[in-house]
Amino acid sequence: MNIITNELVSALRVEYLKIRRSKTLWLTILAFAVLTFIGGLFMFILKDPARARQLGLIGAKAQIFGGTADWPNFFNLMFLLVSVGGLIIFGFIFVWIFGREYSDKTYYDMLALPTSRVTIVTAKIITAAYWSMALILLVFVLSLGIGLVLQLPGGSASVIRHGLTLLLGTGALTAVICIPFGFVASFTRSYLPAVGGIFLVMVLGQIISQIGYGQYFPWNIPMMYSGAAQALSGKTAPPLGFVSYSLVILVGVIAIVVTGVWWRYADQT
Amino acid sequence: MGTSLAIEASGLTKRFGDVLAVKDLSLNIRRGEIYGFLGLNGAGKTTTIRMLLGMIRPSAGAVSLFGTKVQPGHGRIWQQVGYMVETPHAYPDLTVRENLEIFRRLRQLKDAGSVENMIGQMGLAPYANRRAGILSLGNAQRLGLAKALIHHPDLLLLDEPANGLDPAGIVEVRNLLLSLAQNDGVTIFISSHILSEVARLATRIGVVHHGQLVKELTAAELAEAEQQRLLVDIRDIAAAQAVLTKAGITARLEGKNTLVITEKSAMQHPEKIATLLVEAGCPPSRLVSEKKDLETYFLELVGTKEGTNNEYNNK
Numbered sequence: 159m160n161i162i163t164n165e166l167v168s169a170l171r172v173e174y175l176k177i178r179r180s181k182t183l184w185l186t187i188l189a190f191a192v193l194t195f196i197g198g199l200f201m202f203i204l205k206d207p208a209r210a211r212q213l214g215l216i217g218a219k220a221q222i223f224g225g226t227a228d229w230p231n232f233f234n235l236m237f238l239l240v241s242v243g244g245l246i247i248f249g250f251i252f253v254w255i256f257g258r259e260y261s262d263k264t265y266y267d268m269l270a271l272p273t274s275r276v277t278i279v280t281a282k283i284i285t286a287a288y289w290s291m292a293l294i295l296l297v298f299v300l301s302l303g304i305g306l307v308l309q310l311p312g313g314s315a316s317v318i319r320h321g322l323t324l325l326l327g328t329g330a331l332t333a334v335i336c337i338p339f340g341f342v343a344s345f346t347r348s349y350l351p352a353v354g355g356i357f358l359v360m361v362l363g364q365i366i367s368q369i370g371y372g373q374y375f376p377w378n379i380p381m382m383y384s385g386a387a388q389a390l391s392g393k394t395a396p397p398l399g400f401v402s403y404s405l406v407i408l409v410g411v412i413a414i415v416v417t418g419v420w421w422r423y424a425d426q427t
Numbered sequence: 428m429g430t431s432l433a434i435e436a437s438g439l440t441k442r443f444g445d446v447l448a449v450k451d452l453s454l455n456i457r458r459g460e461i462y463g464f465l466g467l468n469g470a471g472k473t474t475t476i477r478m479l480l481g482m483i484r485p486s487a488g489a490v491s492l493f494g495t496k497v498q499p500g501h502g503r504i505w506q507q508v509g510y511m512v513e514t515p516h517a518y519p520d521l522t523v524r525e526n527l528e529i530f531r532r533l534r535q536l537k538d539a540g541s542v543e544n545m546i547g548q549m550g551l552a553p554y555a556n557r558r559a560g561i562l563s564l565g566n567a568q569r570l571g572l573a574k575a576l577i578h579h580p581d582l583l584l585l586d587e588p589a590n591g592l593d594p595a596g597i598v599e600v601r602n603l604l605l606s607l608a609q610n611d612g613v614t615i616f617i618s619s620h621i622l623s624e625v626a627r628l629a630t631r632i633g634v635v636h637h638g639q640l641v642k643e644l645t646a647a648e649l650a651e652a653e654q655q656r657l658l659v660d661i662r663d664i665a666a667a668q669a670v671l672t673k674a675g676i677t678a679r680l681e682g683k684n685t686l687v688i689t690e691k692s693a694m695q696h697p698e699k700i701a702t703l704l705v706e707a708g709c710p711p712s713r714l715v716s717e718k719k720d721l722e723t724y725f726l727e728l729v730g731t732k733e734g735t736n737n738e739y740n741n742k
Contacts, residue, residue, distance in 0.1 A: 168532040175529060179520045263516040267574065270480045270505045273533045422499050425483040427443075 165273045169281030173255070177289065182254050189247050190293045191300060193239045198304035200235055201227045205308060228312035229305055233321035236301050237328060237384035240294065244332040245377065248290040249339045249356035255286045256417075257343035257352060265347075265426060275421040283414060286340065287333045294329035298322055324384055331380040334410035335359075341417040373402045376409045430494040433458045433582050433614035434479060438488035441474050441638075448474040449638040451488070456616060456631075458581075461608050463629030464618040467729065471638035472618040473513065476586045479616070480510055492582060506534070509580035511588060515571020519560025523551050523570055526559050527577060534578045541577055549573045565596040572600070576607075582614045583607065589624055601628055622721040636729040652724045657688040657697055660713035661704065670707040676700070684712075 177183050203210040205227035225231045259265040268278050298321070305313065336356075343352040359377040372378040372387065373396045381387040382402075388395045434456040441449040449471040456462045466472045477483045479490050481497040490497040495504045517526045527542045546555050549569045554562060559570060568588070575583060583604075589597045605628065607613040619625045625632055626649055634642040644652070661667045661684060668686065671678045676693060678686040693700055697716055704711050 164535065168535060172529045172532050175525060176518060176521070179518075179525070181520070262518060263513075264518060266482070266512045266516070267530070268533070269482045270508060270510060271533050272502055272506045272535050274500075274502045278533075423484070427477070427483060 165277045166281060169273055169277050170284060173281050173285040176258075177255075177285065180254075182251070183289075186247050186251060186289070186293060187296065189243065190240075190297050193243050194236065194297050194300040194304065197232060197235045197239055197301065198308065201232050201304070201308050201310060204231075205310075227308070227310060229310050229314075229317045229321070230312055232301065232305055232310055233317070233324070234385065236297060236321070237324055238386040240297055240325060241328050241332065241381040241384045241386040244290070244294075244329060244380065245336070245360060246356060247293070248286075248329075248332050248336040250353065251289055252283075252286045252336045252340035253343045253349055253352040253356070255282045256340040257347075257349040260343070260347040261349065269426055276418045279414075279418045279421045283337060283340065283417070286336070290333040290336070291326070291329055294325050298325050328380050328384040328386075331383055331406055334406050335377050335380065337410050337413035337417070341413050341420065344417060344420060370396070372396065373398055374405065376402075376405045379403070379406050430491075431457055432491075433460070433493060434462075434616060435491040435494075436475075436479065436488065439475065439478055439485050439490065440487040441471075441478060441483065442486045447638055449478070449485075452635070452638070452640050453488075454633065454640070456614065458614050459608065459612050460631055461604065461615045461617065461629045463625030463632040464616060464635060465620070465622055465625050465632055465725065466618070466635035467620055470620075470635045470729075472620075472635060473586055474638075475635065476510075476512060476584055476616075476618055479584060480508070480512070482512070506578065507581040508584065509575035509578065509582070510584040510586075511571045511575045512584075512586045514590060515567055515574070517559035517562075517567065517570055517574075520558060522556050522558055523562070523566075524555045526570060527573055530574045530577050536578055545573045545577045548576075564591045565593065568592055568596065568600070572603070579611070580613065582616070584616045586618045587620070588617060589619065589621065597624065604628060622725040626721055634725070634728055642728055649721070653718060653721060655689075655694045655716065655718050657693050657700065658713070658715045658717055659686045659688065659700065659704070659711045660684050661686060661709055661711050663709045666707070667704055667709045667711075670703060670709065671700075674703055 204225070259268065269275065271278075301321070302318070339352045339355055342355050343349060346352065363372070363375055363378045363381075366372055366375040367378055367387065372382060378387065379398060379402050382395045382398055385395075432455055434454055436452065436454040439449055439452040439454075440447070452471070452475060454462075464472055464475070474483065478485050479492070479497070481490075481499070492504050493507060495501055497504065517523075518529070521529070524542060524546065527545055531539070531542050546552055549572060551566065551569055551573060554566055559567065562570065568591070572588070575585070585604075588600055588604075592600065601624075604615055604617070608615055615628075617625065617628065622632075626646070629646060631643065631645050632649060633640050634644075658681075659667070659678070664680060664684060664686065668678055668680075671686070671688070676688060676690055678688045681687045688694075688700065694716065697714060701711060701714055
């Protein structure tokens with residue numbers, strides 16, 4: 159057990175070293191920071207549309223919908239941006255963490271080591287999940303800062319706690335449904351098909367929602383959980399129950415097992 | 428673990444769909460040997476190395492390294508093995524030092540100094556903080572070897588390690604490998620398509636062709652194979668052959684007008700052959716003493732001509 163733990167700790171440190179130097183880390187931070195600032199910009203406009211019009215932030219005739227500029231609304235907007243952007247950005251993190259070994263051809267070096275391939279896969283998945291959740295925390299901290307600067311009304315400890323809980327919950331669910339994209343990148347030994355997969359599930363999610371079965375399509379669950387699906391469609395989303403959450407967990411577990419088995423047993427040519 | 432064999436492969440076969448890449452290949456490589464694995468491009472060298480390293484599963488046959496069968500779950504065996512498959516690749520955003528640090532950790536090496544030692548040993552100190560992505564091919568190759576050697580393996584498997592190196596780099600790698608074998612007793616399995624390079628290094632050579640091991644020979648046998656021969660161009664071939672046969676010299680015809688003599692006495696005294704032929708009224712138009720090079724020997728051995736496609740597509 160001790161050996162396994164040591165192996166995993168080593169593999170995790172290796173993944174940390176790899177991402178610390180990568181441009182991808184900074185790109186994902188930038189992407190989420192931009193999303194948060196867009197949310198802040200909306201609040202700024204909503205708070206005083208006349209001032210925004212004067213500053214040229216919106217057109218003279220633009221009608222601004224979306225409620226009032228307050229903390230609950232700001233968080234609702236962030237849930238929407240995080241659940242849509244999260245699928246793309248977290249998906250890309252999983253794709254990059256696995257796919258880079260193939261694009262850089264460094265996977266050869268990982269195949270005959272005292273650290274097992276399954277440990278390496280586990281470390282990669284943990285790192286991608288940790289990275290994703292760290293981005294969620296970044297969004298939360300930036301949101302707090304922006305909200306304070308904008309002096310948004312309606313803030314309270316319970317509103318902030320609710321915002322953090324829902325952000326973390328949305329992030330965790332999104333991270334789990336992104337694990338399969340790491341497998342696709344491994345299986346195809348490339349980024350592109352896996353990135354295509356991310357957009358495919360987004361399109362499928364829209365279609366399946368339209369026919370009323372969104373709650374059974376795992377890649378829709380984070381959006382429905384955060385309330386973003388309802389905000390986007392304007393319709394009342396069906397409630398999420400045990401089956402919906404179980405499907406998310408099932409997708410994650412199957413993806414972890416399949417990725418581990420593939421790395422361990424498939425021919426690495 | 429008491430076996431004297433570093434590599435024991437029996438009946439290795441690998442089929443990719445319709446392509447039979449390796450067929451019933453067996454190897455027994457003793458500890459301390461430098462084994463040259465020679466073959467043309469597409470002969471099955473890389474596929475064999477990958478099977479030895481457990482990267483691909485044989486369709487039939489098995490591999491043991493130091494008596495331990497290569498299969499998923501037997502990861503401890505890799506503590507004794509270092510390898511470099513094809514052109515070495517490294518994480519381009521990371522420095523040379525960081526790339527080695529990754530392998531120190533993945534190889535579970537406690538000694539943090541092993542990275543610096545390897546940087547020094549491989550002459551990488553001036554480039555230690557340089558990103559691997561901007562290294563020259565020679566230095567990338569050194570980094571690849573450093574990754575393979577960082578844990579002081581007992582067995583080193585190298586796939587075409589001289590690929591892309593300039594002559595100075597080739598000599599450097601050769602000397603390093605010789606030193607590892609002679610001073611540290613490291614068993615080295617090295618694949619190449621350049622016989623002359625392998626001949627300078629290996630104690631034993633296996634020739635693979637169309638996925639099969641067609642010949643194994645020792646360094647001494649290989650030296651013998653570097654035959655000298657006498658080429659005699661002559662107009663009246665039949666008459667000349669009769670004269671030589673009468674004198675007890677065997678000559679074989681090569682091309683239209685050339686006789687080839689490989690007997691040692693003829694090699695030592697080519698002037699006697701010339702005199703014999705002149706006196707018999709069939710003077711040679713050209714007489715050349717030639718040392719058969721290893722490449723020619725190799726091509727003869729695998730029975731192929733340059734430029735042919737060597738991939739084995741046998742069903």
